[in-house]
Amino acid sequence: MSATKGDAQYTMGRSKEEEDRLIQQSQLYDAVTRRMLNMAGLESGMRVLDIGSGTGDVAMTAAELVGPEGSVVGVDVNPEILETAAARAGEAGLANVEFVAGDARTLDLGEDFDALIGRLVLMYMADPADALRQLSGRLRPGGIVAFQEVDFSPYRKTYHDDTPLMNQLVDWGLGVFERSGPHIDMGFDLYRTYVDAGLPEPYMHFESPVGGPEDWAGYSFIANSFRSLVPLLEQFGMATADEVDVDTLAERVRREVVASKRPLRLPPHVTAWTRLPA
Numbered sequence: 001m002s003a004t005k006g007d008a009q010y011t012m013g014r015s016k017e018e019e020d021r022l023i024q025q026s027q028l029y030d031a032v033t034r035r036m037l038n039m040a041g042l043e044s045g046m047r048v049l050d051i052g053s054g055t056g057d058v059a060m061t062a063a064e065l066v067g068p069e070g071s072v073v074g075v076d077v078n079p080e081i082l083e084t085a086a087a088r089a090g091e092a093g094l095a096n097v098e099f100v101a102g103d104a105r106t107l108d109l110g111e112d113f114d115a116l117i118g119r120l121v122l123m124y125m126a127d128p129a130d131a132l133r134q135l136s137g138r139l140r141p142g143g144i145v146a147f148q149e150v151d152f153s154p155y156r157k158t159y160h161d162d163t164p165l166m167n168q169l170v171d172w173g174l175g176v177f178e179r180s181g182p183h184i185d186m187g188f189d190l191y192r193t194y195v196d197a198g199l200p201e202p203y204m205h206f207e208s209p210v211g212g213p214e215d216w217a218g219y220s221f222i223a224n225s226f227r228s229l230v231p232l233l234e235q236f237g238m239a240t241a242d243e244v245d246v247d248t249l250a251e252r253v254r255r256e257v258v259a260s261k262r263p264l265r266l267p268p269h270v271t272a273w274t275r276l277p278a
Contacts, residue, residue, distance in 0.1 A: 006126030008181030010078075011232065019055050019084055021224040026057035028221060032207045032269055033061055033119060033148055039203070040146040040273035045069040046114040049138060051104040052076055052121025056085025056097070058148075062117060063089070063097040072097040073113075075104040105134050115144035119269075122193065123149055123186035129196035136199060139276055145199055146273035151187025151206075152177060154268050162260035165252055169222065172239055176232045187270030200274045208268035212257050218264050219257075223250040 026033075042048070044067040050059040053074030063072045076082050079101035089097045100107065116135055122128040136145055152174055159167045177184045186193075187206070194202045211218045226233075227246045233239045245252075257264050 008124045008126075008183075010124060011177055011180045011182055011229070014078065014080070015228070017224065018228045019081060021221070021228055022055045023057065023088075024217065024221050024224060026055070028209050028217060028266065029119075029148075029269060030057065030061060032205075032271065033058055034065075035207075036146055036148055036205070036271035036273060037062060037065055037117065039205075040115070040144045041275070042066060042115055042117075042144065042146075047112060048072045048115045048117060049104065049109065049113045049135075050074045051116070051118040051135065052124075053085055053099060054078075054081055056082075056088050056099065058117060058119045059085065059097050059099070060089055060092060060094055062115075063094045066096070068096055070096060073109060074099045075102060075107065075109070077101070077103055105131055109138060111138050112140060113138050113143060114140060115146065117144075117146045119148040120150055122147055122190075123182045123184070128183065128186065128189070128193045132193055132197035132199065136197065136276065141276060142278040143276045144273060145194070145202075145276070146271070147190060148269050148271045149186040149190055150184075150267050151189075151270050152184040152267065153188065154208075158265065160260070160262060163256055163262055165256045166264070169226070169253075172226070172233055172244070173229065175238050176229050176236065179236050180232060187268065190270055190272035194272060194274060199276070202272035202274040204270060204272045206268060206270050209266040210263050211266075212261075212263035214254065214258075216264075218266050219250040219254045221266065222253055222264070223247075 042065045046066045048062045053059050053076045059072045059074035082099040125131045230241050
């Protein structure tokens with residue numbers, strides 16, 4: 001997201017391959033998102049605003065939960081990716097979700113929503129607390145605020161002598177995000193963000209998909225993530241495409257997991273939710 005001055009550019013770039021990675025990401029993290037939305041109290045008949053919709057996965061999950069009696073408006077600053085989102089919602093038979101291109105902070109979307117949700121979007125905003133303060137103004141009394149954000153800080157303690165490849169990937173991944181501008185510790189910063197936005201203290205959970213089986217989708221997800229990161233790795237002079245060797249990366253990571261007997265941990269996500277006073 002980069003519609004407002006000071007916002008960070010989306011680190012992973014814009015490409016068909018990145019859209020595919022986002023869909024794969026949702027398959028790996030959808031259970032985390034569903035738990036957050038269910039625990040937050042999303043239910044049939046609610047009207048939901050999803051910001052940073054991307055390929056539409058969070059909006060579609062919400063649309064399932066609120067049912068045909070409810071509705072979801074998904075917003076993203078990238079109109080092209082919303083074409084993919086709308087097509088996927090149509091293929092899924094979800095008539096209760098629509099997508100709008102623009103910045104949710106400035107669009108005229110009304111103030112009659114029952115829930116404000118988002119995944120991996122506050123991390124790109126220049127002032128997440130101010131954004132949350134603005135956006136929560138679109139909610140009815142008693143409205144839900146539920147966000148899911150990555151937090152890379154735990155990765156700083158995952159280095160191990162038996163996993164040199166993963167150690168290198170952590171260095172590269174953290175380096176790109178540190179240089180490109182998003183809030184890399186946004187997950188644990190959600191608590192402060194909610195409080196600074198004037199919202200009630202949120203309930204929070206920390207979750208990270210972990211796997212080791214030979215056919216686990218996490219290996220290809222890591223490779224696809226670095227496929228999206230290669231342009232910035234090269235721009236920042238951190239690594240070349242040949243050094244990353246994305247086409248063999250998934251298999252090399254899998255072999256390291258087998259040899260080290262240390263499972264692969266995907267980026268940890270933190271969820272936070274609260275309700276406005278009724």
